[in-house]
Amino acid sequence: MDEVFKALADSSRRSLLDRLHARNGQTLNELCEGLAMTRQAVTKHLAILEEANLITTIRHGREKLHYLNPVPIHQIGERWIRKFERSKLAALNELKRQLENGDE
């Protein structure tokens, strides 16, 4: 779980996921196109995403195809985001109450 959050913490990596979301199964070179960094830097980002299980790769001859794995993102939604959303209104109400009470 920590690996997933860490992987998502970088905007380059999030944009790689976005690109795969737009078109799944791209090669390394395709994913490099238009990015302001070297292929090796992209390779490292993809390795981190793969380590976090956010993408899966398949070698296809001399090409490496990258596929999104949406499961970890879904898990974060389930185990983390929704947990906080559930109490969203309650939290806002308490904050409002505190503010209205002024300084005791």
Place this chain on the structure above:
Amino acid sequence: MDEVFKALADSSRRSLLDRLHARNGQTLNELCEGLAMTRQAVTKHLAILEEANLITTIRHGREKLHYLNPVPIHQIGERWIRKFERSKLAALNELKRQLENGDE
């Protein structure tokens, strides 16, 4: 948005959010209890959370109270998590298809 992801990327910070989720409005010292780091380290983490707008603080005499702000987490859920969830089944199906097709 980047700040929020970066803030959430650290497990110490996520556990601070968890603590506030369990009981909102805790002081700095309360949030330090039982953690294996100095008060100053916690202060820095809280500053990062506040910078990302994930918490709000109110000075109350010599105490500083910390409150969860669930809005950014909700936004991540809306703008990011759900976006990927929507195409979850589609992605899995495509991956399955690719794998079944074998090489080419």
Place this chain on the structure above:
DNA sequence: TTGACATGCAACCATTTAGTTGCCTATTAT
């Protein structure tokens, strides 16, 4: 079979990050 193409590996560098220590300031209680 040889050259071009797609990717991998490793060493290196600069910056950021997470944490520390030491000291200072403000508020409360006796």
Place this chain on the structure above:
DNA sequence: ATAATAGGCAACTAAATGGTTGCATGTCAA
């Protein structure tokens, strides 16, 4: 008034991070 309490500030350190360059390997096409 003064001591204890709650927190703030700043300098420093070690390790992680994001990036680079140079070279090696494997695969495909002419």
